[in-house]
Amino acid sequence: MAYLRLFDWYQTNKRDLPFRKTDNPYHIWVSEIMLQQTQVDTMLPFYDRFLTIYPTIQDLARADIDEILKVVQGIGYYRRFRMLHKGAQYVIDHHDGKLPEDYFKILKIPGIGAYTAGAIMSIAFHKPYPATDGNVIRVLSRVKMLEDDFRLDKNKKKLNEMNKELIENSNNPYLYTQSMMELGATVCKVSNPLCDTCPLQEVCLANINNVQQNYPKMSPLKTKKEIQYFTFILEYKEGFLMRKRTEDLLHGFYEFVQIESDSLNGALTQAQDLGLEIQILDELQPIKHVFTHMIWQINLYRGTISNITSPYEIVHDFSQVPIATVVKKQIKQI
DNA sequence: AAGACGGGGTC
DNA sequence: GACCCAGTCTT
Structure with missing residues (x-):
């Protein structure tokens, strides 16, 4: 690895990012x-707001999870913030409220999995993990023209071993981690990589052979499952019927009355079974929402109701x- | 090993 | 429309 070129490139071209201006291990963790x-x-906007509201591990540990979700709503993958909350409490209980400088304890x-533990060790503590x-x-699959399918865990682990050797030999774990990620994010991009400006262009086998787009090899993703919903925005006593999701x-997170069905009549029948007598006022614009593993097709209606039932x-x-x-897309229509 | 878990950006 | 992203946890 051409460490010096990589590090020089990083020092000259790095983006000015708030989490690179701190040495607070908790802030780097977040x-x-x-x-x-x-x-x-x-x-970026979530990061600033989050640390303003929860500036220390203690602040986060004693916060209410519903309030935390409110702070991060819109960013996605919310389970990571439930885990982060638990993690803060774990650090209070097991490490006196301070992040330990030990890979296996972290x-x-x-x-915190293998990636995040290595990131905290190298970025916050300057240790070679x-x-x-x-x-x-x-970056590495292109530089070395690796043929492995990096959708598979075993191949990621193999590459992690290679990355371990590289950071151990780097003499600067902090610069190594930062520069590799910065290179991947700004130069060695998924499509149209900027190889002409890359500090590794002379050692990169994919660049030399002009086959950058073939790497990393990834097996195709499974197709997403589609689900049809009928969703009713129902006004009741100057408020709206909503349910706190337990799935x-x-x-x-809160949602309106939402029923999986192929037809409006079927949905209304199911609503009746739940004890809801819905009067429809308007049909609104249908909504398509794509998740990682499924697609929601939502037929949206506005209506009124004269009763309310659990949940x-x-x-x-x-x-x-x-x-x-x-x-939020649904609320936008009313 | 495979599936669950959000939302936004890119081409 | 398809793919990807500074991944982790559960089954």
Whole structure:
């Protein structure tokens, strides 16, 4: 690996990011959780707001999970913030409220896996533990022209071992992790990589052979399952009927009366079985919402109702409860 | 090993 | 429309 060129390139070209201006291990922890499967530009506003409200591990540990969800609503993958909350409480209970400088102790904290443990060790504590994310997979698979299918766990683990050797030999774990990820994010991009400006262009086998787009090799994703819903925005006593979700998906977020059905009549019948006598006023614009593993096709109606039954409750102010983007799209229409 | 888990950006 | 992203946990 051409470490010096890589590090020089990083020092000259790095983006000015708030989580690179701190050496507070907790702040770096929060940033790494928010960066899981999330682009920098998307997480930035959440990062600032989150640390303003929860500036220390103690503040986060004693916060209410519903309030935390409200703070991060719109970013997605909300389970990571339930885990982060548990993680803060775990650090209070097991490590006197301070992040330990030990890879295997960090790995035991809820919500922290191999990547995040390596990122915290190398970025916050300057210790040589590998942080192998999508960027590093892309950079190394191109530089070395690796033929493995990186959809598979075993191949990611193999590459993590290679990344471990590289960071151990780097003499600067902090610069190694930061520069590899910065390179993957800004130069060694998924499509149209900027190889002309890459500090590794002379050692990169994919660039030399002009086959960058073939790497990393990834087996195709499964097609998403589609679900048809009928959703009713029902006014009741100057509020709206809503339910706090108890499913794993969007757990703790509020939704209107939403029923899985192929037809309006079928949905209304199911609503009756729940004790809801719905009077429809308008049909609104249908909504398509894409998740990682499924697609919701939502037929949307506005109506009234003269009664309320469990588990529904009356929500008077949408700003007081966690609202996911799929419901925000619905609220926008009223 | 495979599936669950959000939302936004890119081409 | 299809793919990807500074992944982790559960089954």
